[in-house]
Amino acid sequence: MSLPGGERILTVNAGSSSIRIGLFTGHPEHEAPTPRARGKLDGIGIRPRLQVVLADGTHLFDQTFPAEQVADMQAAFRLVDLALANGLRGEQPALISHRVVHGGGLFSAPVRVDRPVLDQLRAFEPLAPLHQPYNLAPIQAVLDDMPELPQVACFDTAFHAGRDELSQLFALPYPLYEQGIRRYGFHGLSFEYVSLRLAEVAPEIARGKVVIAHLGSGSSLCGIEGGRSVEVTTGFSALDGLPMGSRCGALDPGVLLHLLARGEDARSLEELLYRRSGLLGISGVSSDMLALRASQEPHARLAIDHYAYRIAQEVGRLAVSLGGLDALVFTAGIGEKDAELRAQVVERLAPLFDLRLDADANRRNAERISSADSARSLLVIATDEESMLARHAWRLYRDGRSLG
Missing domain, CATH: 3.30.420.40 (ATPase, nucleotide binding domain)
Structure with missing residues (x-):
């Protein structure tokens, strides 16, 4: 065929x-x-x-x-x-x-x-x-x-579709959940690819409780057990969870009510939340991590520190959802290339999970960046969403479902 x-x-x-x-x-x-x-x-x-x-x-x-x-x-x-x-x-x-x-x-x-x-x-x-x-x-x-x-x-939402109802709920009237107002989760193609790659390079780790950190202009974390999405930081839209390049991440909805009361409308709030917040909003400099690293503006450093702080916080939350943590995997543009950010995140998590970073391996962006005495594994795995797209489309054809 x-x-x-x-x-x-x-x-x-x-x-x-x-x-x-x-x-x-x-x-x-x-x-x-x-x-x-x-x-x-x-x-x-x-x-x-x-x-x-x-x-x-x-x-x-x-x-x-x-x-x-x-x-x-x-x-x-x-x-x-x-x-x-x-x-x-x-x-x-x-x-x-x-x-x-x-x-x-x-x-x-x-x-x-x-x-x-x-x-x-x-x-x-x-x-x-x-x-x-x-x-x-x-x-x-x-x-x-x-x-x-x-x-x-x-x-990107499909990888997260089978999660437990507890993970998908907002604490809103249940009929809204039935109408589709729920936590969907995103970056699923990246998480799916990295989890498959992890099963190839470290199958014993892939069977366990793993948090994958997709860190780029869009950022989110996923808690995975046995290759299956258990919990994710993003929700109904691609705004939730971590701060991103120009997106706000998790936000007290009272802030939106306050801004609406001050005369903002839906269009101006969308512009604020999607395009003027995140690393760009805090720094006032750029949404790009390389530009922030190069900047002498104090708020550029503050934006990076806040980003690392929130990543570490969310790793802890996902570990609770998983019932433990066996490995932390970094991926996507920032996750794969920014050794300093990885070190910041690991430093915050080390007291909770007994993590030890191999400084030289981390500097080289090596695949395994945990030291021999680390209680849990730390890895860097390059994502490849294009390969996942090709694989899904090819599987549709090979399974005999009509594409004609």
Whole structure:
């Protein structure tokens, strides 16, 4: 059994100003597709730059474009698709897999996307305004240009869908829970990939009680036992939990009532909570950790310290939900590369969990950064959401569910 067009799978991870793509080949006898190329187009609408690298390290593209040529996400996707087709001798993907942040209560597994499904997914845009509209724009572009091409949506909320009701509840009237106002959780594709990778590199740890810290411009933690999501720091929207690059994280709802009473409206609050808070809001400098590290502004340091403080607090909360802690795993851009932040977090947690950091391994961003005398393991595992997107889409096809 083979897909038409040579089993090529295109993965699409679209954000507000960038789009990450991957090209994979699915083999009937393999569960995990083979990567062929990866790329990123960033600076959409400002200074678009497309970079594509083949799996062997060969640079296929590195080109900038006029802003008006790539003014929005649909134009960006069409450019990426054209560049791949031209660079790979006209080969076209047979299947496209998209990251979609919010599946709500309707979608707890990857699904083939047609126009009715796309309409259902648009209903969740208010719950993830920084992500959902941009996730859906490339899907719309394909439906407009190549409606016969199968597309799969993979949801960041799906990995958390089987959690206990206790974990999903807010202390609001129960009928609201039944209407879908509940704690969904996000970054599920990243957590799922890292948990699978952990099972490969340290199966004895993967069977235990593990907290994975996905730390980037969006940040959250997940408590996992035996590869299954037990608890997560994000909730109904992608605002909850940890402070992030420009998002506030957990917030006393009384603050919102106070601001509403002062004359703020829903639109201005959305702007405040999603785009002017988090590391950017505290520092007044930037949402980028590298810029904060380089800054001499005192509030830049305060923002970093608060971030580390909240991460450590949430690790403790998830350990309670898990009934213990066997390992802490760092992933995503900050988690994988910022040794100083990892050290700050571990220092706060050390008295509770008897953690010991191998300073040299941590400095090198090694896979295992705990010392030999640490009571619990500390690891750094690179995430790969694109591989997870390809795997889910390929599994849908191999399981025999129709993509035609």
